[in-house]
Amino acid sequence: MPFDYKKEYKEFYMPQKKPSIVEVPPMNYIAVRGKGDPNKEDGEYKQSITLLYGVAYTLKMSKKTDHQIEGYFDYVVPPLEGFWWQENIKGMDYNKKDQLQWISVIRLPDFITKEDVEWAKESATKKKKMDFSKVEFFHYEEGLCVQCMHIGSYDDEVATVSLMHEFIKDEYVLDINDQRRHHEIYLSDARRVAEEKRKTVVRHPIKKLDQ
Numbered sequence: 001m002p003f004d005y006k007k008e009y010k011e012f013y014m015p016q017k018k019p020s021i022v023e024v025p026p027m028n029y030i031a032v033r034g035k036g037d038p039n040k041e042d043g044e045y046k047q048s049i050t051l052l053y054g055v056a057y058t059l060k061m062s063k064k065t066d067h068q069i070e071g072y073f074d075y076v077v078p079p080l081e082g083f084w085w086q087e088n089i090k091g092m093d094y095n096k097k098d099q100l101q102w103i104s105v106i107r108l109p110d111f112i113t114k115e116d117v118e119w120a121k122e123s124a125t126k127k128k129k130m131d132f133s134k135v136e137f138f139h140y141e142e143g144l145c146v147q148c149m150h151i152g153s154y155d156d157e158v159a160t161v162s163l164m165h166e167f168i169k170d171e172y173v174l175d176i177n178d179q180r181r182h183h184e185i186y187l188s189d190a191r192r193v194a195e196e197k198r199k200t201v202v203r204h205p206i207k208k209l210d211q
Contacts, residue, residue, distance in 0.1 A: 003075040005107060006187070013079070013185060015201060017149045019167035024142035024203075029081075029105035030055050030117055031138035037097040048104045049080060054128055055135045056106045058120040067119050071111035078107040083140075083181035092182060094155050103181070105138060113137075142183070146172070147203040153195040154184075160202050172206040180205035 006013040011022060032048035040046070056077045062069055083103040086093060093099070108117075114137040121132040146168050150160040165174065176182060185201035 003073060003109075005076070005078045013187070013201065015147050015149050017151065019146050019148045019164045021168075021172075021206075022145050022147055022203075024145055026139065026141040028108045028110065028112065029138040029140060030059075030108060031103050031105045031136050032134050033101075033103050033136075035099075035101040038100065038102070039097065045102065045104065048134070051130070051132055051135050052080070052104055052106050053077075054124045054130065055117065055120045055132060058124045058127075059108070059112055059116060062116070062120070065123070067116070067123070069111060069113075069116050073109075073111075075109055079186055081105045081107070081183065081185045083183055085176075085181055092158075092161075094158065103138070105140075108137075142180070142203075142205065144172075144175075144206055144208075145183070145203045146206050147201055150200045150202045151196075152198065154198070154200065157184075157200070157202055161204070164202065164204060168206055171209060173209055175205045175207040177205075 034044040036044050038045035086099045117137045124132050146164045148160050148164050183203040187199040
């Protein structure tokens with residue numbers, strides 16, 4: 001059976017519907033950066049998803065090519081994730097989606113290197129006749145966070161975020177900054193799952209009150 005990160009690391013991908021504290025280890029991703037309304041048809045965000053999955057599946061299927069990755073084992077491509085922010089806005093204003101900035105990411109197995117990603121970009125470009133140059137190898141050290149499973153529309157996340165902030169207030173403070181961002185992990189395919197049933201992990205960086 002292919003290794004499934006969602007099942008093997010449930011503490012990161014399958015939290016409860018109530019807030020919890022988690023220490024997230026450093027991880028490698030493929031990433032595409034952009035800005036603008038993610039709901040815009042043929043917009044930059046939806047294009048970024050196409051690019052990410054193109055490279056992700058090229059890496060997964062590398063076992064069938066001449067590019068043999070050292071330490072490779074079969075795996076399920078991890079879910080789409082995103083780091084989000086808006087310049088000069090504290091928190092998240094869901095009514096100003098055109099001002100959103102984001103880094104869309106998909107986690108990489110530890111055996112995949114930056115050189116492997118460059119190979120996959122070149123291979124995908126040749127095969128799909130698309131420009132994959134925006135895809136980058138991205139290392140992220142997330143650290144201490146509060147997280148919660150959100151079920152429903154993305155626009156309704158504010159209620160879940162409020163629960164998270166209430167949960168930490170006695171011992172922790174938010175630590176959102178230029179290096180640590182509002183983080184979402186998408187466990188449901190928005191094209192196939194009704195809004196009210198979508199599952200999204202919402203995660204915020206925190207630190208101890210006395211730090």
